[in-house]
Amino acid sequence: MRLRRSGPAEPSEQLDLGAVATGIGERPDRLAALDPRVRLISAAMLAVTLVSLTSLTSAFVALLAAIALALLGGVPVRRLQHLLPLELLMLLLLITLPFSVPGKSLLEIGSLSASAEGLRLAGLILLKANAVVLSLFGLVAVLGASQVVHALARLGVPAKLCHLLLLTLRQILLVGDEYRRMRLAMRARAFVPRSDRHSWRALGWLIGMLLVRSLARGQRLGEAMRCRGFDGRLHLLHRGRWRRLDSLVLAVAVSVCVALFAFDRWSHAA
């Protein structure tokens, strides 16, 4: 059943949860031939390298590389709307850091002076933060949750944590459906969230009801799993094979990270 929308849908009603299960990619993933483990290791190495960069040039090169990875992975441009909170924080840093880092003055406003060093630091953070997120999108997020967790488990992450991840990921979709149903029922009773006591109480009850139903759902799930012989062990069904291509790509990833790091120190010194 669909209710005709009388106005724009509230953002809270459109939770974009499907992407978590299937991956965020919409165009073909050109890195699909690789073992997910290579992608995870490369993403982690790249993130650590990125965070340690100190020069604007190398951070810019890294951002370009991250954009390339996102394009290769088939990340849709629409996905970038999720980066809005990140960019807001970056804006805050861009505004405040020039005034709080001592250095050569660029601009004077009253007694405050904006320093070039501060602006440089803010720019560096902006480049690094975006580069990490984009490379994560391209390398990991397009895989979809179940592949990521399988790869994590085979990389030695504790089985209990992998279990929890796998179950939580599946349940987020189901609980999300439950939430949408309840939200629809509220709309059918003409509920429009406003900034008042009535709305807050209604939304609190909504969250409470979600928890109540989840408790029941959890009990059913646990019983159903026990009926099917769940003994607390994680059985991995997808056994991707590590091929020569994967070793090759891993070697390339390591050398790219080392090169980026060396270039960074060189360009910082220069």
Added chain:
Amino acid sequence: MAHIPDGVVSAPVLITGALGSAVLLGLALRQVREEALPQAAVLAAAFFVSSLVSIPLGPSSVHLLLNGLMGLVLGWAAVPALFVALLLQAVFFGHGGLVVLGVNTLNLAIPALCCALLFRPLLARLVEPRPTPAGESMPSVTPQERRRGFLIGLTAGALAVLLTGALVMASLLLSGEAFAPAARVIGITFLPLAAIEGLLTGVVIAFLLRVEPAVLALDQPLDRLSDA
């Protein structure tokens, strides 16, 4: 603003965060029994979905952190639940970062554990099953007790958010004096959030006391839960 992105905090803070959260996660996972995993997973999913609900506040709207409520309901299991949520948000939604994941986990998990430690015993006393006079069907939780539950939720929710705000500010300040103005602005944004979070947490706790107190007594053996 509770999710610090990568590239901001300094190496010592990052390493402390990673080690601290690894230790905390290890301890917490040992506390969660294998057969309680499905239960914990569904509740973790429910908290994840709830944190995406936008709550109108003044002219704008906010998302709840819910770490206070998670501490109250989940106890130790709040730590892996928060970690899983942060991991998902970093990887699939670009909120937060990968290297900074440990710091972000600690910033949310420590207040959750504080709430669990301080307020769970108080709640447990409210939920405790007690003998009812024979022949009379008494509501198991009286209105006064619901009001007390609301106050406990209010305090826990607000305290957890304020504590998280303080930890986020500390992570920034420890990374460099230059972040002080930004940290102050972020700290201010936590104040209205603490108010609304406290209110909503109180409402949720009062609701749960009325509808299904079992959600607030998850550590008790299962046979006792089904009686309640």
